Amino acid sequence: MLDFFCVCNVSPSFSADLIPPGVCSLLNPSTIYANNEVDLDEVEIYGFDYDYTLALYSNTLDTMIYNTARDFLVKHYKYPEGISKYDYIPNFATRGLHYDIQKGLLMKIDAFHYIQLGTVYRGLNPVPDEEVLELYGGTNHVPLEEVSGFYGKVITYILLP
Template sequence: QDMRRLVHDLLPPEVCSLLNPAAIYANNEISLRDVEVYGFDYDYTLAQYADALHPEIFSAARDILIEHYKSLLMKIDAFHYVQLGTAYRGLQPVPDEEGPSIKQFMDIFSLPEMALLSCVVDYFLGHSLEFDQAHLYKDVTDAIRDVHVKGLMYQWIEQDMEKYILRGDETFAVLNRLVAHGKQLFLITNSPFSFVDKGMRHMVGPDWRQLFDVVIVQADKPSFFTDRRKPFRKLDEKGSLQWDRITRLEKGKIYRQ
């Protein structure tokens, strides 16, 4: 009763009729004026990629999957539960009563992986081939990972930045606006320096590093945020590791762990 009374006191009657007073609502409103430090990732944050990149990743991962992952050798665990009614086996929806345990995909990078996984599962089901879901997931994930580890995605983007990188002028405007208002910026990305440098030069210009107080590449997120055993190392202008002992992170320099 107290919660119902509070809702009615705060909101107009016509709005109250649309709300469930027993539900929990999140208030995400925040004043950016009060935020002094802004952190950015690079891929799909500072650099927005065109949809044309997804078929490239899909096709390359499919080829890797066919060529290298013919055997089913390893198991995985730690699946995440997701909302019922959103699960598919291959390209077919799964009834809620089956209560499946499936992997939760959380970012735009996952789109080619989801498509490849769905197509492979659909192929196996359509041809009545037996398979272990955990093994298949492991092999598809490894194939997608190889696209990144082998640098294929970086090569495609570097060869045609006009095609793959979107709204670079907006990135430039946002970063400059933040700096003009006295904000501190940092960049932490898993991508290598040479790739980030070319992309940022394309979007922002040759002096892009002066916009950031700290730049860290090949960060190996998410373990970067929890593993304190690896010391920071500085990179030179060509992206080669230096031997200097790092006691503080300097503006305009590039670091990795």
């Protein structure tokens, strides 16, 4: 039996290194394979791919994930009941945002660490460009060491704070 975890869109030469020609004529190197059987009775937590590489998702799933997470925070982590009134807004944000936890701002920052003016929000409210410049010392450039102190980068819509 072949002992490999997965083969995912590998080049033909790399695929041939992993699986010598003639071992299996049915093997498709652009498909994902696993070599372990899984006893689902022993699985306590199921995870789902949510980076749009294996499947496309609807706004219905986004809404369900948002509502479930929001309600869980209120019930189990004593978040204020008032946040329960906020519904998921599909077009509010985009991937690739940064969250400055010190200033409570959500924003788009480019590859050169410049805040894209007009993209800064405090909660659901846009922050005027003048205020952004004032908050960041008269510039829209954020030094790398400051960006590193931000909460992080939003990779999916669900990761929004």
